[in-house]
Amino acid sequence: MAELKQIVVPDLGGQGEIPVVELLVAVGDAIQADQAVATLESDKATLEVPAPFAGIVRQVKVAPGERVSAGSLVALIEVAADAEMAAPTAMSAATPEPQAKSHGTKSAALTDAAIAAREATPIAHLDGSDAPAHASPAVRKLARELGVDLGQVVGTHRAGRISTEDVQRHIKSILSRFTGAETEGAPDHPASAPPPGRTIDFTRFGEVEIKPLSRIRRLSGAHLTHSWSSIPHVTQHESADITELEKLRVMLNGEQKSSGIKVTMLAFLLKASAAALKAFPQFNASLAGAGGDLVLKKYFHIGFATDTDEGLLVPVIRDVERKGVLDLAREIADLAAKARSGKLSLAQMSGASFSISSLGGIGGTGFTPLVNPPEVAILGVSKARLSPVWCGNKFEPRLMLPLSLSYDHRVIDGALAARFATFLADVLADLRRLLL
Numbered sequence: 185m186a187e188l189k190q191i192v193v194p195d196l197g198g199q200g201e202i203p204v205v206e207l208l209v210a211v212g213d214a215i216q217a218d219q220a221v222a223t224l225e226s227d228k229a230t231l232e233v234p235a236p237f238a239g240i241v242r243q244v245k246v247a248p249g250e251r252v253s254a255g256s257l258v259a260l261i262e263v264a265a266d267a268e269m270a271a272p273t274a275m276s277a278a279t280p281e282p283q284a285k286s287h288g289t290k291s292a293a294l295t296d297a298a299i300a301a302r303e304a305t306p307i308a309h310l311d312g313s314d315a316p317a318h319a320s321p322a323v324r325k326l327a328r329e330l331g332v333d334l335g336q337v338v339g340t341h342r343a344g345r346i347s348t349e350d351v352q353r354h355i356k357s358i359l360s361r362f363t364g365a366e367t368e369g370a371p372d373h374p375a376s377a378p379p380p381g382r383t384i385d386f387t388r389f390g391e392v393e394i395k396p397l398s399r400i401r402r403l404s405g406a407h408l409t410h411s412w413s414s415i416p417h418v419t420q421h422e423s424a425d426i427t428e429l430e431k432l433r434v435m436l437n438g439e440q441k442s443s444g445i446k447v448t449m450l451a452f453l454l455k456a457s458a459a460a461l462k463a464f465p466q467f468n469a470s471l472a473g474a475g476g477d478l479v480l481k482k483y484f485h486i487g488f489a490t491d492t493d494e495g496l497l498v499p500v501i502r503d504v505e506r507k508g509v510l511d512l513a514r515e516i517a518d519l520a521a522k523a524r525s526g527k528l529s530l531a532q533m534s535g536a537s538f539s540i541s542s543l544g545g546i547g548g549t550g551f552t553p554l555v556n557p558p559e560v561a562i563l564g565v566s567k568a569r570l571s572p573v574w575c576g577n578k579f580e581p582r583l584m585l586p587l588s589l590s591y592d593h594r595v596i597d598g599a600l601a602a603r604f605a606t607f608l609a610d611v612l613a614d615l616r617r618l619l620l
C-alpha cells in the first residue's frame with residue numbers, strides 16, 4: 185500500500201533560516217529519488233532539497249520567499265509500494281545529504297568544458313528563449329554592482345538558474361581574456377613577475393622605494409605578456425593626409441561649442457576603422473577552435489586604449505558603424521571619464537573586435553602597439569604634424585597623421601595589412617569615401 189512520506193530540509197551546515205527561492209515540483213508530479221524539489225539560497229550558497237524517495241507529490245508545504253531551516257517540512261510524497269519495502273517507516277522524516285554544500289549541484293552540474301563552450305558563444309539564455317535570466321535577488325544585486333549582464337552568464341543550476349558562483353566564474357572568464365590566465369586558481373600576477381631566481385637586491389646600488397603595482401597594471405601586464413609571447417606581430421606603418429579632416433574637426437568644434445561636445449581625431453579614427461573593418465573582414469575576427477577556425481564578426485565594436493593613473497584600460501564603443509561622429513565623441517569622453525574615475529563596468533570593457541591606441545595627444549612619430557587578444561589587429565596613432573608633401577610640381581604643407589597597424593600574422597598577411605592601412609589613410613584623407 186502507498187504511504188505519504190515527508191521531504192524535509194536537510195542539515196544546512198550551521199546556517200539558520202534561509203529563504204526558499206524556487207519550487208521545482210508541483211502537486212501531482214511524479215518524481216525520482218534524489219530529484220531536487222526546492223531551491224534554497226543564502227548569501228553564501230544555493231542548496232537544492234532532494235527527494236529521498238521516488239513517488240508522487242501530494243502536498244507542497246512551502247512557498248517561494250518563505251524562510252526554512254533544517255528539518256522544515258517541504259513536501260509530502262506518496263511513495264510507490266516497492267519503495268516502501270526499502271523504507272518501511274510511514275511518515276518518516278527524511279534527512280538526506282544536501283545536494284550542494286556550496287553553489288555547485290550534482291543534478292545540474294555542467295562540466296568546465298561545457299561551461300567554456302557555452303561562454304564562448306554569447307547566448308542570452310540557456311534555452312534560447314527571451315525569458316529573463318533566472319537568478320535570485322542577491323545574485324541580481326551582485327551582478328548590478330559588478331556591471332555584469334546576467335543574460336551573458338551561464339547558469340549551472342537547475343533550469344539554468346544563475347548563482348553567485350556563476351557570476352564569479354563569468355567575471356573570471358572575462359578577466360582571463362585580459363590576463364591570459366586560467367580561470368580557476370590563477371595566480372594574481374602570473375606573467376608580470378620576474379623569472380624565479382632573478383630577484384636583485386637593488387639596495388646594493390643605492391636607495392630604492394618599493395611600490396606595489398596596481399591591480400590593473402598587474403592584470404594588463406600579464407595580458408600584454410601573453411599577447412607579446414603568443415602572437416606573431418608585424419606592424420605596418422602608414423601616414424594619412426588629414427589636412428581637410430582637421431579643418432572639418434575645427435569647424436565642428438566651433439559649431440558644437442555650446443553643446444560641450446569636443447570632437448577629437450579619435451572619433452574620426454573610429455568611424456574610418458569601422459569602414460575598413462567592413463571592407464576587410466579578416467581584421468574583424470578572432471582565432472578559435474585551437475587556432476583552426478576564424479570567427480568573422482558581423483558587429484563593429486571598437487576598444488580605445490585609455491591612459492589612467494592606475495594603468496591602461498580599454499573601454500569599448502559598440503556598433504561604431506551605426507553612430508555619427510558627434511555621438512562617438514560624446515561616448516569617448518564619457519567612457520574615458522569613467523575609466524579614469526574607476527567606474528567602467530566589465531560590460532563596457534568587453535566584446536571589442538578591434539582596438540585603437542592613440543598617443544597623438546602626447547607625441548611620437550610611430551610605435552608598435554600590441555594586439556589585444558582575442559582580437560587580431562590594433563591601430564596605433566601618433567601625433568599629426570605639418571610636413572612638406574610633394575604634390576606633383578611642388579611641396580605643399582600637409583597635416584600628416586602617422587598610423588601604425590599591428591596585426592596577428594597567423595591571420596593577416598602583409599599585403600592585406602598594407603591594403604587595410606592604405607584604405608584607412610584614403611578614408612581619413614577624404615571622408616566622402618565613407619559614403620561608397
Ligand code: COA
Pocket residue numbers: 448449450451488489490491492496516520541542543544545546553565566567568569585
Ligand atoms: N595628433 C595631433 N594632436 C592630437 C592627436 C593627434 N593624433 N590626437 C589628439 N590630439 C590632440 C587633441 O586634438 C587635443 O588637442 P586640443 O586639446 O588642443 O584640442 C589633445 O591632443 C588631447 O587629446 P586627447 O585628450 O588625447 O583626446 P583623444 O580623443 O585624442 O584621446 C584618449 C582620448 C582617451 C584616447 C586619450 O586621452 C588617451 O588616454 N590616450 C592614451 C592612450 C594610451 O595610453 N595608449 C597607449 C597604449 S600602449
